[in-house]
Amino acid sequence: MGIKDIPQVFEIGNQVFTKKDYVFLYRTWEPYEVTGLYTTDPELCIVAEYKNKVIGFALGSIIEKPKSSWTYGYLIWIGINKRYQKYKVGKKLYQEMERRTKKLGARMMIIDTEGSNIGAINFFKKMNFKMGSEHIWMIKNLRNY
Numbered sequence: 001m002g003i004k005d006i007p008q009v010f011e012i013g014n015q016v017f018t019k020k021d022y023v024f025l026y027r028t029w030e031p032y033e034v035t036g037l038y039t040t041d042p043e044l045c046i047v048a049e050y051k052n053k054v055i056g057f058a059l060g061s062i063i064e065k066p067k068s069s070w071t072y073g074y075l076i077w078i079g080i081n082k083r084y085q086k087y088k089v090g091k092k093l094y095q096e097m098e099r100r101t102k103k104l105g106a107r108m109m110i111i112d113t114e115g116s117n118i119g120a121i122n123f124f125k126k127m128n129f130k131m132g133s134e135h136i137w138m139i140k141n142l143r144n145y
């Protein structure tokens with residue numbers, strides 16, 4: 001990914017992380033997710049292009065535990081333009097992310113998504129992920145308190 005790709009990545013995120021489909025992803029997706037990760041982990045910001053247009057992206061990070069030798073890869077965001085989903089673009093991006101993450105010394109890859117995001121869960125299962133423990137997120141409307 002290059003700096004010129006940032007607006008297209010953000011645009012695809014806006015298209016796929018919708019309130020209707022995935023409330024948590026919708027609420028947490030904002031420009032800093034792209035610019036921040038591009039600043040801290042540029043090697044793990046990857047785009048897929050078709051005819052010079054960005055059609056998908058994967059943004060990741062490396063987590064290092066200073067007191068142990070453990071290094072984790074964390075795939076934070078992956079999104080494919082709806083028109084190009086189910087054409088193996090996500091698979092190729094994921095494989096490239098895994099390759100780069102391994103090269104950076106990670107022994108494990110972490111992903112998370114909403115329990116209702118069955119499409120993504122099935123996709124990650126195809127990428128050989130196993131279910132971890134249940135992860136709950138909650139909402140409190142602060143205007144009511």
Ligand SMILES: CC(C)(COP(=O)(O)OP(=O)(O)OC[C@H]1O[C@@H](n2cnc3c(N)ncnc32)[C@H](O)[C@@H]1OP(=O)(O)O)[C@@H](O)C(=O)NCCC(=O)NCCS
Pocket residue numbers: 016017025076077078079080081084085086087088089090091092112113117118119120122123124126
């Ligand atoms: C999840 C997502 C990244 C998958 O990308 P994709 O390019 O459509 O997936 P691919 O074509 O590479 O599919 C790879 C494998 O996963 C399977 N798969 C992909 N999407 C699937 C779905 N919705 N339901 C069931 N299986 C699915 C494919 O069948 C394929 O299996 P195969 O290799 O046995 O044929 C894409 O649907 C997307 O952008 N979703 C919205 C954003 C999102 O939820 N991101 C994840 C959380 S950040």
